[in-house]
Amino acid sequence: MTDIALQRAAIDAEIEGLTLVGVLERTVRERGTEPAYSDRRLAEGADDGRGWRTVTWAELVDRARELAAGFLDAGLAPGEAVAVMASNRIEHVVADIATVLAGGIPVSVYNTLSPEQVAYVAGHVEPRIVVLETADHAARWSAVLAEKSTVSQVIAFGTAFDALTASDADAEAAADAAAADADDARSVAVAADVRVVTWDQAAADGAMALTRRDAELAIRGEAIKPDDPITILYTSGTTGRPKGVVLTHRNIWFEAAVSARKAHLDGPGISVSYLPFAHIAERILGLYIPQLQGGHVHLIDDPAALAPALAEIRPTRFFGVPRVWEKIRAGIGAKLAAEPNAAKREAVAQALAIGQAYVESTQTGRTTPPELRARFEAVDGPILRPLRAALGLDRIEWASSAAAPMPVEIARFLAGLGLSVYDVYGMTETTASATAGGPDAFRLGTVGTAQDGIEVRIADDGEILVRGPITTPGYHKEPTATAELIDPDGWVHTGDVGELDADGFLRVVDRKKDIIITSSGKNIAPSNIENALKESPLIGQALVVGEGRPYLVAILTLDGETAPIIARRLGVEGTTVAELAVDPAILDAVAAVVAATNARLSRPEQIKAYELLTEEWTIGGEQLTPTLKLKRKVVISRYEDVIADLYQSGRMA
Structure with a gap:
């Protein structure tokens, strides 16, 4: 067997037969009393003493099982979808898990999709149940809900519930207000819709339903197979109609296992979730890896609140899209430039230079001279660690970037802080990362090497091709688009142009179409x-x-x-x-x-x-x-x- 085949066989053995049902059963058994998710929705739950609402793994799964039973009462059949348009909050996670436990397919929808795009997605995936958070979300969905008889239940939070259950006149006024907040959102009044219930009511109904449907829920869970869909993720639709990428349980757990292995992520970590759950990177890092390992995730509903949250949470793992890292670099650079004390500026500049040299020496194929290590340790404690602490990154065990190429100068600046930021590369169609950097595969300016068991090659025209267990089985209801994505030999055509060096490190040049x-x-x-x-x-x-x-x-x-x-x-x-x-x-x-x-x-x-x-x-x-x-x-x-x-x-x- 080839090295790739051996790697793939090892991961396959590790995740054999695994579905979300089994993953959660194991995590609850091993870490049930430990914190799972926290958010700032204190009005809707108890303060844990730190200003956060927190649920343990056992509580999370109990709530999901109750809601899943309610989904059965609402008519959710195996393989049907539940669409969720909501921010990162505990209820979003509960709804996602509940859908799978009930045998359905969760579909997190970007909050920014236009009413026309929402209508397309709804017509394409035909959700049985819809979960909405705000009046703006209600405005984006109201035309669909007025026309879509296949939706049997709408679960709505405060302002969404008010907008969807108001009188005709009130609904029109709410729609106008929501449209003003959502640019060109157009709303159709959905007055007194009997399908609409509050989250609290749905939760209470689910708790009652579980007493009757516990056995049926267990049967639904046992029927789930590794090659069944675990989610469908729709693109944001910026270049045409959104496409629904089908991802299976096997896709997800293979990706989670190889990502944890490459990054040396052993056991639970403390992380921050701020990207939408409609994005594959956030689903892997904010849902699936924590569910597999029992980590503690802090949910941030507004990316603008990320910086102060980092300083408070001090995560052990952090994924930043390039723009986040750029903002960190720009902020530090501006503050240093504004420092009036020339001696302090010079001391920090020298420390950053030493930090950069040290991190660059840890790249694959290089060695760290003892004198450089000593110089780094001498400046790390008094200068670099306090800088990282001010950002909330002083406990970081793993830091990464993806979603777009990381500018190498930004990576070098972060290295100056003593941070090795590992670039990863992939797309929704490859279940997130096909290649990744890590402690054993680190080279600045690249997105690392192929994940274990994954094949990566460059086509004659420079396009990056990927093949392996992480590749999607295809686009939902779009065989032609699927055939354009995946060739007869199983290679996914990424649409990106790249270069592979002699050691297998991939450098992404740009989008082929750009x-x-x-x-x-x-x-x-x-x-x-x-x-x-x-x-x-x-x-x-x-x-x-x-x-x-x-x-x-x-x-x-x-x-x-x-x-x-x-x-x-x-x-x-x-x-x-x-x-x-x-x-x-x-x-x-x-x-x-x-x-x-x-x-x-x-x-x-x-x-x-x-x-x-x-x-x-x-x-x-x-x-x-x-x-x-x-x-x-x-x-x-x-x-x-x-x-x-x-x-x-x-x-x-």
């Missing part, structure tokens, strides 16, 4: 240039365009958090992005950033003109995905007039 081909025929990866621009703490977002054009131009935004800090240092009085973006001193600083970036690039990659916007790009503003990645086509379409002007008379770099 590669810019200029009018002179030069192939350029825009993300590399955008990442270089964003290394400045002044720049929040950057978009580079130039397809079919003679040169590249860029649209830039300021960073709303760090730009005001830099402005104060420059003696600028403005505080808002709109004010700062027109200030001469800030414009000069941005020009310097562009010039410095161009100096590092080849001539075809250089920015010839740019525009600094007076606004930020946000998830709510539809320019960013829920994982803070740029919606390139959306942004290009929205600013096509700006781009046209840049090729006429834009600010020249």
Whole structure:
């Protein structure tokens, strides 16, 4: 047998016959009294003394079993879906588990999907039960609920319940208010819908139902097989209709097992969940690995609350999308630049240089000289550890990044703090990570090596191909799209361009469809240039365009958090992005950033003109995905007039 076959056989033996039902039974048996999930919904549960509402593993599964029994009463048949549009909260986890225990398929839906996209997803997956949290969610679903007779129950929290059970006049007013909050959300009043119940009522009904349906629930659980779907995840729909990626129990537990092995994650950890559960990375790290190992997850319902939560929780494991790491780097850089004491600035700069050299020496194929280790230990305690502690990262045993390429300069800066941040690479269709870095496979600028039992190769045109037990069986109800994704030999065509080095480390260049081909025929990866621009703490977002054009131009935004800090240092009085973006001193600083970036690039990659916007790009503003990645086509379409002007008379770099 080949090495890959041996690895795969070992993991298969470890997860043989495993489904979520068995995973939870084992975790409750071994760690039932230990904390499972915490959130800030104190009005809906007891404070644990730290300002958090916490459930143990035993309590979590008990609640899920009760709700699952209620789902049976509501008519959920094996294989039917339960759609959940809600933030990261304990009830979301309970609903997800309950659906599987009842033999159904949980479908977490992005909170940002438009009413039209919601209607498509609902028509495609045909949920039997829908769980909604807010009036905004109710607005996005109300047209579906008015038309969809297959939905037998709607479980709604406070404002969603009020919106869905109001009188016609009140419902219309609530819909108008929700539409105002949700941009172009259009709502149809759903008055006095008898299917709508509160969460508390559903929980109480479920507890009663369990006394009658306990045996039936056990039969449903025993009937679940490893190759059955454990979830369907719909893409955010930024480039067309959302597609439903089917993932099986075997997909999930193989991925969880190999990820834990690569990262040396043995036993439970303390983590933070802030990305949507509709995203595969959060499901693996916030649901499945903790459920497999019995970890404690703190649920954050607003990514803006992440920074203070980190400082309080001090997790042992942390996954940050690149934008989060960029913000950490920008924040520290701005504060250090504002430090008036030159001696302190110099001491920190020297410590960061030593930290970077030390972490870089731990890369695969290198060795750490004893004198470098001693120098690192000398500065780690008094300088670097306090810096990590201020961020809440002083207890980190494992830190990672994914969802987009990590700029290597950001990784080097974090190394200066004494943090080895392991990049991973994959997609929903590969159940998250197909490759990963780890203590035994670490090389800056790469996304690690193939996970155990997984094959990765580069096609003739540079596309990354993946094959193994983590690949989806296909898209829900879309055989043509599935055939385009997975070739006859079982290789998933990722749509990304990459390079493999001699040691098997993968470097992701860019999305295949995002590669810019200029009018002179030069192939350029825009993300590399955008990442270089964003290394400045002044720049929040950057978009580079130039397809079919003679040169590249860029649209830039300021960073709303760090730009005001830099402005104060420059003696600028403005505080808002709109004010700062027109200030001469800030414009000069941005020009310097562009010039410095161009100096590092080849001539075809250089920015010839740019525009600094007076606004930020946000998830709510539809320019960013829920994982803070740029919606390139959306942004290009929205600013096509700006781009046209840049090729006429834009600010020249």
